[in-house]
Amino acid sequence: MRGDFRDFLKRVALAYGLVVLLLLLTNAGGIAAGRFPDPDDALRLVELRDWLGGQGWFDVTQHRIDPAHGGVAMHWSRIVDVPLAMVVLALRPLLGGAGAEMAALLIVPMLTLAMVLVLVARVAWERLGAEAATLSCLTLAMSVPVVTQIRPMRIDHHGWQVAAAMLALQGLMTRHARIGGWVSGAALAIGLSISLEGLPLTAVFGALGAWRWLRGGETRDWLAHFATGLAAVSLACFAATRWGDWAQHCDAIAPVHLAMFVWAAVVLRLWRGPALVGFAITGAGALALYVGLAPQCRGGSFNMLDPLVQRLWYQQVAEGLPVWRQDWATALQTVVPPLFALFACAGLIQRSAGEERVWWQEYTLILGGALGVAVLVTRAGAVAGAFSAVPLAWLVGEWLSAARRGQRLAVLGIVAAMVPSAPITVWGMVPHKASSPTTTTAQRVSTCEARRHAAALNTLPQGTILAPLDIGPDLLLGSHDSVLATGHHRGARGMHDAIAAFVAPPDQARAIIRANHIAYVALCPDLGEPQIYAREAPHGLAADLLAGRAPSWLAPVAADGEGLRIWRVL
Known part of the structure; x- marks a missing residue:
């Protein structure tokens, strides 16, 4: 390594501490509420509980999803469960079950971050020196795709x-x-x-x-x-x-x-x-x-997946779609930093020679390939963002030197490379006339806490819940009940029936509900998924429930404003 190894550790440790503090502060609300960034994180905790509760190591079936048809055999790996289990088992005697789980939700993602930060900084340290190693930690932390996948309570595999x-x-x-x-x-x-x-x-x-x-x-x-x-x-x-x-x-x-x-x-x-x-x-x-x-x-x-599930679920999962299907802010945050990083690689190739030049040529190939994957599948932007951190560190360092020499355009370059969505963010702060009620609804923060409100079901007989796919994992966490489906493609049969029930007229929905032995129906009115169903079928079950027109064969169990609403099937 260039320089002293202890200096490397000191720089990385300082940057890591600052990044962790920032992530804890910016995610404090979600941590306090026990709110997961994504339904997959909630289902990962369900899988962990099942394993620690006695389910076999090789059995990753979710037996409480579509139980009438034997559950759903997940495609997930136990490898991701291992570090979570180690933290829970180590801390359970000290913090109790709930405390140990919360500790794992915070510790494991931050350990993942530490690993990524060290690996990024090592490349920068070896190839560019100490200052670039420090800057690479900061450029990594500024990557929205990266911190979307590596933050407190983000325990899924990404x-x-x-x-x-x-x-x-x-x-x-x-x-x-x-x-x-x-x-x-x-x-x-x-x-x-x-x-x-x-x-x-x-x-x-x-x-x-x-x-x-x-x-x-x-x-x-x-x-x-x-x-x-x-x-x-x-x-x-x-x-x-x-x-x-x-x-x-x-x-x-x-x-x-x-x-x-x-x-x-x-x-x-x-x-x-x-x-x-x-x-x-x-x-x-x-x-x-x-x-x-x-x-x-x-x-x-x-x-x-059949056409109904393809259209009303798969095509609605933004992170799995190409960049051109995203909003402008997401697209810019995914594509622009890697493009600047490729520009930096070109500069590094030009200024280097011999083995060093070959290295940056190879790095350009890897980064370009990662960006190509991210363009097609947006959630892959986290890998492209991590690969971008090193050349961006060099570029930012060059621009900082230029800024100190009075070149003001260098500051604009830094902002464009690190915060490409800044113009859109500023534009969003300016009051505009809402183009449609749908836009306003989509921008609101949900008040639904499905996991907490699902506890009301624990006083009732155990049964299977028909619910929108995205809140299924929270219902599994918060209650002793099962769900017909979650947003996981191996449960395609249950996914079809769940969506079909919500978009069908109430009498047809009742037939689907009976065929799947459903005991309860639940939804969060202010989440996007049931509104998609209501727009698809204005006279369907979801539209009626959102409008407060529950059919006579549903009896309310819980209603909390715009929070989770639950009905018992009569």
């Missing part, structure tokens, strides 16, 4: 995906092809075991490895070691977390993916002929395995 991606980047830094390839391959294997969403980024690293092979030199064999590490660690993670599940899943690491990884590793390790021929054999064989073993996956991970 933060760990960022950490795995940053660890994979470390494998590009070492001059030893064997060590570097194994580090990158192992890191991405863990990331893929957590979520298959990392597959495009893995392909980007593979493409870089192919370029290294073609270029020759001491990093020529990096790709073969990368493929070996990817295959070996993927096999180990599968054996440790999914053993016995031999189905060819499209949304999680399955035997078909393991076969592809092993094939690539064997071919790349043994091939001694022309490189391009070896790549062609590797790719053709992997494609044949994929099409032959899992032909149902050619349509993607969400091909089991």
Whole structure:
């Protein structure tokens, strides 16, 4: 490292402390209310409780979702549950069950942040020096996509995906092809075991490895070691977390993916002929395995969703949609910082030579690939944001020096790179005439606390609840009841029936409710999902409930203004 290692730790620790303090302050309201950033975080806690309560390690089925049809076998990984469980089990004797859970909700995301911060700063320290290491911590903290996924109570897997991606980047830094390839391959294997969403980024690293092979030199064999590490660690993670599940899943690491990884590793390790021929054999064989073993996956991970669920759920989940389907603020925050970072990479390539120049060329390829993935799937912007932190640190440092020399445009450059949505934020502060009631509703903060109000159900007989998909996890946390569906695609059957019931006229909805043995109906009037159903079907069940016209076969159990409303099915 450039400089003293203790200086590195001191700088990172100081930056980390400031970032943690800022995140705790800005999320204080949600922490105090026990409000999760996303329904997936609530369901992750449900999964953790089930496991610690005796559910098997290999059984990640949510038995309280669509219980009439055997529950929903989730595609999630136990890897994410382990650090949460360690904190809960360690602190439960001191803080009790609820206190230990809250501690885990705060500690584990901040440990994830610490890991990402250290890995980002290490790259900056090695390549750019001490000042850039400090600035890289700050540029990371200013990335909205990153802090959206790594913040207090954000315990789902997206933060760990960022950490795995940053660890994979470390494998590009070492001059030893064997060590570097194994580090990158192992890191991405863990990331893929957590979520298959990392597959495009893995392909980007593979493409870089192919370029290294073609270029020759001491990093020529990096790709073969990368493929070996990817295959070996993927096999180990599968054996440790999914053993016995031999189905060819499209949304999680399955035997078909393991076969592809092993094939690539064997071919790349043994091939001694022309490189391009070896790549062609590797790719053709992997494609044949994929099409032959899992032909149902050619349509993607969400091909089991019917048109109703596709239209009223999947197409409404903004984070999974392309950048051009987002609001302007989200799109700018996702795309602009990486574009500035690519501009910085161009400057770093121009000013460097030799091995250093090659490094920044490779970094540009990885960052460009990550940005390409983020453009197609917005939530992948967290990885692109983390990769952007290092070149942005150099660029901000250059602009700070220019600002100190009196160049005022440099300040505008810093603002544009770090806070690209600032003009939209300022515009939003100016009073404007509301274009429609829908716009006003969408901008309000929800008063619904489904988890807390669901406790009213615990005094009633246990049953299954028909509720909008997004509040299902909170209802599972707050009550002893089950739900028909949550917003998780493997429960496609229950998702269809839940949506169909809400958009159907009350008499047709009643038939769906009876068929699914529903005991209660619940919704939060000021959340967006039931309003989507009401707009879709103005005479449907959701529209009637929002208007206060509950059918005669529903008896109110709880009503708290615009909070959670619950009815018992008669």
